[in-house]
Amino acid sequence: MFGKEKKEKRFVVKEEQSLGIGVFDALYIVVDTRTGVNYLMTARDGVNGITPLLDSDGKVVVDK
Known part of the structure; x- marks a missing residue:
């Protein structure tokens, strides 16, 4: 809309897979x-x- 900055998405899908x-x-x-x-x-x-x-x-995966 007018006068509003476009916000960056906080969460993004990096990969998806269907196991079926x-x-x-x-x-x-x-x-x-x-x-x-x-x-x-x-x-x-x-x-x-x-x-x-x-x-x-066992450590959390973190992207840099």
């Missing part, structure tokens, strides 16, 4: 653009979940 096995309709990796923290998000029939994405050492 009936457990989840879709998996997403979502990144917080302010902190760089990656989250794993699941979606199925209106039931969603989200958790920080961990690396092989």
Whole structure:
């Protein structure tokens, strides 16, 4: 609209994948653009979940 600055999106989808096995309709990796923290998000029939994405050492994945 007029007089408003365009805000940068805080969360962006970095990757998405459909497993097609009936457990989840879709998996997403979502990144917080302010902190760089990656989250794993699941979606199925209106039931969603989200958790920080961990690396092989159990540390939270952070994009620089």
